[in-house]
Amino acid sequence: MINKFTKSNLISGFLVFLIALPLCLGISKASGFPPIAGIYTAIIGGLVVTFLSSAPLVIKGPAAGLIAIAVSAVYELGGNDPMLGYKLTLAVIVVSGLIQILMGWAKFGKLGEMFPTSVIRGMLAAIGVIIISKQIHVIMGVIPEAKSPMGLLAEIPNSIMHLNPKVTVIGVLSLLLLFVHPLFKNETIKKLPAPLLILLLAIPLGFVFNLSEEHSYSLGAFDYTIDPSQFLVVLPDSFLGGITFPDFSQLLTYTSIKYIIMFALVGSIESVLSAKAIDALDPEERETNLNKDLVAVGVGNTIAGLIGGLPMISEIVRSSANINAGAKGRMSNFYHGLFLFLFVLLAASVIRTIPNAALAAMLVFTGFRLASPQEFKRISSIGADQLLQFLTTLIVTLMTDLLVGVAAGIALKIVIQFVQGVKVKEVFKLKTQISAGQDSLVVKFSGVASFINYFKFKSLIDNQPKNQKIVLDFSEVSFVDHTFLNNIHGMQNKFTKEGGALISTGFENHRCQSEHHLSSRRLKSSSDISKTEHSEKLEETVSSEQ
Template sequence: MQSQPTSGASTWKSDIVSGFLVFLIALPLCLGIAMASGFPPVAGILTAVVGGVVSSWLGSARLTIKGPAAGLIVIALGAVTELGGGDGQLGYRRALATIVVGAAVQIVFALLRTGSLGDFFPSSVVHGMLAAIGIIICAKQVHVLLGVSPTAKETLHLLAEIPHSVMKLNPEIAFIGVISLVILFGHQAIAQRVAVLKRVPGPLLALLFAVPMGLYFDLDHEHTFTFSHDVFSVGPKFLVNLPNNLMSAITFPDFSAVFTATSIKYIVMFALVGSIESLLTAKAMDMMDLEKRRSDLDRDLFATGVGNLIAGLLGGLPMISEVVRSSANINYGAKSRLSNFFHGTFLLLFVAFVPMLIHRIPLAALAAMLIFAGVRLASPKEFVKTFRIGAEQFAIFSFTVGVTLATDLLMGVAAGIVLKALVHLVNGATLSGLFQPNIEETTHQAGHVVLRVRHAAVFTNFLKLKKQLARHAQVQHVEVDLTETKLVDHTVMERLHELESEFSRQGRHLHVRGLEQHKSLSAHPLSARKKKTAKSSLGLSS
């Protein structure tokens, strides 16, 4: 029997507990993400406060946590660096302007009901983008963890400089950073076996070690020490720096360069990447919701856009529905959007009344948390998982990663999409068929509809198929017949599988048939399928 929907009024006790536990995770991550993005540390907290206190009431997906995310560090830092031309403060204010305009674009997306935007982008490209972001985060934060200022700026050069930083590490700072990293990975491993540890946030354990060590090493005062005949310096620059009060942290955008090509590039990236990540998180949290509630993705995108508009105008980072904090929120027992509100409220109260405690946090500990997040994004398991889905998926995934690392996020995603489309064309899909699916609809009887898809069912034309399915929201039994397709790609297989689960949660049935004459390109159940021919080609497929 399906549980009855719960209201905030009846669940506030569960939500205040989950909100508090998520606050403990969010506090150090917001600080670290802001600093890694070239923003003042308090900017991350400001964004999370807006995401919790404001966006919660604007239609935000019930169990998601809104706030800054590691996945947008690369874009934010790039905006500050390129728009500032060497002036960090100017770059910060001009980056705020791109966030504000990008937020307006997100609001337009929501009003145009483009909440299904996330379904367009191929899974291998999205995962490749996230893996590249993870690598970039690690490349930058390893040096902070070791207490060394690298000379390189580009990702590949930063990776190459890691051995040099290891040789020149600051022993006290590196000790704090490395042990914090060990605590985070150790907590993750042990919590899988000891259930009670799942209720204790890993970042909190890292801070319980790092803050006392910072006091022991007297990082609050500039001084030198000798280790193995070498002299090293430490001081407040290795600690988080916050303004005396929250009001003094408010910074307004500089719109003087907002219509330049560079600004437009970052506006597009903030709007697209932020929207995609947020929508994917909302969909994932719906799958985890024990009450099987479905979020209105257009309203969630609207809430995110308004939150970004306010945060950008006040000096904050861009926000999304963040997947790690959102999943932790559900695991901690959240029942409604009040948990997001409480998480933002706790952050506001903490910064308003005890900011001096935040100043005690060593930057190396924050770097450890960001490296931990980066490794999760670029986990070797993700590479193996993609390869098992299909060699062609791994090629697209790897190509997206490589181009992103060599150029930027927008170029990487575009390159991945183009490569995937080319693979489809090589394998028999027509150019017109890529974007315009041939779908024949038949109603057999009341409550039974069959959609017959011809030629190709691929990521570029899936939105039309999904739209046609949405027109039958009241039909109990829907069939998607793929018998006459030459090619069904992994993205469509994955999306149809998600829709099968969604139909099931609604007490309906979606049946996908007609793949008996198709060849699976790997042993994975959701791998791409290509129709068997008398003489099969050996070309790539996707």
């Protein structure tokens, strides 16, 4: 008899499979990989990585966040030969996976916490724009000439003028369904995953428009052509027929090394941040061993690269759906991979009827969420310095690549800190003094509290019991950045759950970048600080929080 945990994991795994199937196909095609590549990755993430990772509710698989890197790697490495670019990119993925294993062993699992928050947000927004720039043309059934994101965006009006009506109807209706799905009042429809509803809409429309047969049709004075190989998912004749081995011949070139770094760095950051986000949603408040999880992802990527798969991460959208479906443990990830394997093995003919325009609509929707106007507004509310870092990362990424964009964002953040009065010799200095207060532990800081020296602070706090009250005194800190404060905010939830409290104080003499409670702040002037007043304020804070 199936116990309740197994039943819950089976049900959630099945529902996640329904979401993962079209997304894996869409991400593969958008990345310049064969559609089966994403399926291979998700199956490995489920059937293999499940038993190597400590993440209780995380779904492993290909993610939209790596599309920009993958498609650029295929194009740059292969030139006019997409298959060669694909094989050379597989070699890059294998090596980046091995690097992720080493990073996990070296305890780099918490790498994502060090990177400036606005730079990461800018990177994700850039990825969103890149996805939209590429997939909007697929929705209209047009093959664009441009390759760069800026060129693809500029070519949108031309694609609108030359769109294929039948394909566009499927793509636009699918996109509209994604936007209106949360507005449905019918509980049954709301519970059905949006990707499943899209398939239920798009596949019948594909039959109505006869997308499986090559033909021409006219609409008004214009003639159009339907090519099944362009507008429908193409799979190999057998499940194993799609296995492709990597080409290591260009592994030591500058381009390969660049993409090895990008896959390893960006993939690790995205995976770590996703795992942490899912831990925060876990009803049982379990915590993923991020180092062990990074090793598991690295192993998965190494295997995926060896057989023709996409790189994988801890995927947040499918993981959130997994939790909402009632998953109880990591076996839900296993079952999602198992269902994918069985479906591709037994029902590949159904997959071949899925219109590419519907898959592109899902990706455009994902891109919109990454680069939504609300994201710009939220970053702007934190402060002008954060918006500048965000926009710099976004724009430079669109004009060059992700690695250069992230580097530019970080470099600008450091320059901004210098402009705000931080001295070069202070950047790495954060002195701490611990003393016992009344029913609490007081940690007094001096120097600069920024993303650069955050790990020193985190190590200090991690060694303290979470069921006590700790007061962080920033009265003598000359500068505190948003990333540092944002990470503290995340720590406070953990203390609260364990019956303790993590309290920040000493900001009454700091000038804030905005009214946002997590904005960067700089000490006004040492001559304006009244130590007596601050001591009284500190005592009041400690007493009031008891």
